[in-house]
Amino acid sequence: MTAVTETAPAAPPASGLVATLRHARHVIGENPVTGLSFGLFALFLIGAVIGPWIVPYDPLESDTAQALQAPTWAHWFGTDQVGRDIFSRVVVATRLDMEIAIFSVALVFVVGGLAGVAAGYFGGWTDRIVGRLGDTIMAFPLFVLAMGIVAALGNTVTNIVIATAIVNFPLYARIARSEANIRREAGFVQAARLTGNSEMRTVLTQIVPNILPIMMVQMSLTMGYAILNAAGLSFIGLGVRPPTPEWGIMVAEGAAFIVSGEWWIALFPGLALMLAVFCFNLMGDGLRDIIDPQRRT
Amino acid sequence: MSAVPLLEVKDLTVEFSTRRGIVQAVEDVNVTVPKGEIVGIVGESGSGKSVTSYAVMRILDRVGRVARGTITYTSLDLVGASEPEMRDLRGREMSMIFQNPRLALNPIRKVGKQLEDVLLQHAQADARDVKRKAIGLLEQVRIARPEERYHAYPFELSGGMCQRIVIALALACKPQLLIADEPTTGLDVTTQKAVMDLVVDLVRARGMSAILITHDLGLAAAYCDKVVVMEKGRVVETAASIDIFQAPQAAYTRKLMRATPRPGITLHDLLPEETPAPTPKAPHQVGEPLLTVENLVKEYKRQAPPPTLKGLFGKKPEPQPPFRAVDGISFTVNKGESVGLVGESGCGKSTTSTIVMRLIDPSGGRILFDGQDIGAVPARAFALSPLRKRIQMVFQDPTESLNPRYTVSRAIADPLLRMGGFTGGARLRDKIAELATMVGLPLELLDRFPHQLSGGQKARVGIARAIALNPDLVILDEPTAALDVSVQAVVLNLLQHLKETLGMSYLFVSHDLHVVRLLCDRVIVMRQGAIVEEGTAEQVLEAPKADYTRELISAIPHPPV
Structure with a gap:
């Protein structure tokens, strides 16, 4: 062997999961904003998973003797017009709002992402159909379209999920399309063709994993939008119905009382909504850094 | 020469703060640019040559700073100068x-x-x-x-x-000082000559000084008065360019000079002196034709002119004839032979190799591989053809041709899993290790991602992937264009060694005649989609018949020996 080995840059030879976790810790520690957003997210997750068991009151139990009380030590966030504990309702509502957001984003990620990748990679008719479908959806005011879909399909949580997914479809399809299009002729994609991968395999093993980082940012951003959308639909009376605890409904109910000085009914669920959207928006960049191997230097 | 130099860099140390602490990009660098002279700064990637010039212009990244040393322009201290002062200097001075x-x-x-x-x-x-x-x-x-x-x-x-x-x-x-940072990298050799001649003429005519930053020792020596050789952030040698070539002092300069392809040497001459000579190879076995290309044509439709009102109602304009990227070329590659396909950008050499590789379809002509017409199989379906594994390719850019999300072993395993009948487990691991050893890739690198490897290591991964299935024909598409000369020397030797061991044929696509001559038995020179000259490597380089070939050869920078 005549070859001379050149020196390698120093890098720790760590294996898959350990390296990912270590890298995640680094990313979260490096940027306090990322750390804050992940902390908030963990808080929301805890609320969603064990919320119903840790809250001090039954979120549905009304106690008219205690109605419309300002925040006290007994009722941290006060009580509403029928005497339900607002703190308990805000915490319990986390699960429903998170479910709607996560399911709708997962749905649109799979459907919109794959449609966009196919459009960008194969071009031609696939591209035209996916593109025009996206244009059609974008032609409507998105919230009005979501309202229409829920009104037409029926007033259920499943339909809120579907409507939120549909209005987000063009965003995902367009991003995935342009990212796939850039990489269609990349060297490693050509190399994959040479090593005998079928077109389908090439798309799934070469293109899709490489556009995940940017899709991750998009997912995080739309997660916030999905929560707002669901709350918005409930606010105007579509989707989730009272007395189910849900942030949008609670804000809607509380709105009527602000004029008479009972600000806490609308404020606290609104604050939870705001924090959730804020948290998802901030999380995007951190997620991208964790998932992108190029950042692991 | 005047007593006061135009630019004087003294004991310059530039530091970058990174995640792993402070890194010194250049250390104690001394460069003097006298009035009216052209100084070349030569070094391979990572040698700090660009950082030095950025420090002079004060355009370092935010994380970089001058830690020690002085930079004096005429009598002005550039390290301490304020940003508005610098802004005024840049462009004007x-x-x-x-x-x-x-x-x-x-x-x-x-x-x-x-x-x-x-x-x-x-x-x-x-x-x-x-x-x-x-x-x-x-x-x-x-x-x-x-x-x-x-x-x-x-x-x-x-x-x-x-x-x-x-x-x-x-x-x-x-301005008084011109800094040219790799001004001709990525340009064709004839264009490089025209651009460099122009720069030097203008600089001389105006009595300016210039710094030419390049990785090409030949280019620096041909155009500069003085050459500064840098390695790993330090200056290893400063001398007049004539002296550098006739009596290089530093070991690194000698190594760099040896690694530069030039006429009259063999592949082994590129490696450092202490490398043992290869075992004398058996007389060259060139067998019957492996690949025969007949009248290959690739046409692209020209873009239609934008519609005009007149065009809509009046007579339709004559459709333009399609652009012929490859214009009816024919050649043969025999078993065990290396054929070089040479030409400048846009000559159709890459299109030809991509068609032979069956990644795109030809517009006409036949491609016979081992007697079978592979041109008849559409490119889309060829991935599943049994012939696929017999024709492989090493790509031009080692970075771009590796999936950033695959580890090295996963990248090498891909062809083995798809077409080699491997399913994983110990057999696959052994085969990957065997291939890695063959291309000289340390086994501990197998779990790394491409961005954690050096350019030469990435090139090795690409080569290991291409030879994994023992192909008969490997197309090398400028496999060393993105590499430093010393790495290029090693990779070229590796390719030669692999060819002799495995008995493959190479179709080597390149713009560099000297590199092609080292590796190839025969050379085909292309221009504007057609073949202008064909012959043995010696013939074409020593006694070129076509004017175009002569032009190509004379454009390669000659050091003043």
Whole structure:
């Protein structure tokens, strides 16, 4: 062997999961904003998973003797017009709002992402159909379209999920399309063709994993939008119905009382909504850094 | 030479703060640029040559800072100068040409207007004579028909032409010092000669000084008065360019010189002196034809002109004939033979290799591989053909050709899993280790991602992937174009060694005749989609028949020996 080995840059030879976790810790520690957003997210997750068991009151139990009380030590966030504990309702509502957001984003990620990748990679008719479908959806005011879909399909949580997914479809399809299009002729994609991968395999093993980082940012951003959308639909009376605890409904109910000085009914669920959207928006960049191997230097 | 140098860099140390602490990019660098001289800074990637020039221009990244040393321009201290002072100096006193001329130009502004912007900003012209001056500048950089080109957008001009515009921009304010950072990398060898001749003529005519930063020792020696050789952030040698070539002092300079392909040497001569000579190879076995290309044609439709109102109602314009990227070429590659396909960018060599590789379909002609017409199988379906594994390719850019999300072992495993009948487990691991050893890749690198590897290591991964299935024909598409010369020397030797061991045939696509000569038995020279000359490597280089080949050979920079 005549070859001379050149020196390698120093890098720790760590294996898959350990390296990912270590890298995640680094990313979260490096940027306090990322750390804050992940902390908030963990808080929301805890609320969603064990919320119903840790809250001090039954979120549905009304106690008219205690109605419309300002925040006290007994009722941290006060009580509403029928005497339900607002703190308990805000915490319990986390699960429903998170479910709607996560399911709708997962749905649109799979459907919109794959449609966009196919459009960008194969071009031609696939591209035209996916593109025009996206244009059609974008032609409507998105919230009005979501309202229409829920009104037409029926007033259920499943339909809120579907409507939120549909209005987000063009965003995902367009991003995935342009990212796939850039990489269609990349060297490693050509190399994959040479090593005998079928077109389908090439798309799934070469293109899709490489556009995940940017899709991750998009997912995080739309997660916030999905929560707002669901709350918005409930606010105007579509989707989730009272007395189910849900942030949008609670804000809607509380709105009527602000004029008479009972600000806490609308404020606290609104604050939870705001924090959730804020948290998802901030999380995007951190997620991208964790998932992108190029950042692991 | 005047007593006071124009620019003096003394004991310069530049530090970058990174995630792993502080890294010294350059350490105790001394460079002196006397008035009216051209100084070359030569080194391989990571040697700190660009960082030095950035420090002079004070355009270091935010994380970089000058830790020690002084930079004196005439009598001005550049390290301590304030940002407004520097802004005034840049352009007026010193200016810079970058590697990629297209990135340096505003893509949506006419080149003439861009020149005018610079002239006006530095008060070199006023509204009345600015256009005349801009056209004058275009004339000076030898752009034909300057009045017409004044209205051109950068995308309408070739790479060499864009670099001339950038030079015109850099010289617009009559600076005293010009820093050229790899000004011709990525340009064809004939364009490189034209651009470098132009730069040197202009610098000499104006009595300016210049710093030429390059990885090419030959280029630096051909155009510079003095050469500074850098390695890993330190200056290892400073000497007049004549002396550097006749009596290189530092070991690194000698190594760099040896690794530069030049006439009259063999592949092994490229490696450092202490490398053991290869075992004398058996007499060359060239068998029957493996690949026969007959009358290959690739046509592309020209873009239709934008519709006009007249065009809509009046007579339809004659459709333009399609553009012929490959214009009816025929050649043969025999078993065990290396054939070089040489030409400048746009000559159709890459199109030809991509068609032979069956990644795109030809418009006409036949491609016979081992007696079977593989041109008849559509490119889309060829991935599943049993012939697929017998034709493989090593790509030009080792970075771009590796999936950033695959580890090294996963990348090498891909062909084995798809076509080699491997399913994983210990057998696959052993085979990957065997391939890695064959291409000289340390086994502990197998779990790394491409971005954690050096350029040479990435090239090895690409080669290991290509030879994994023992192909009969490997197409090498400028496999060393993105590598440093010393790495190139090693990779070329590795390719030769693998060919002798495995009995493969190579189709080597390159623009560099010297490199091609080292590896190939026969050379085909292409121009504008057609073959202009074909013959053994010695014939074509020593006694070229076609004028174009002669032009190509003479454009390669010659050191002043």
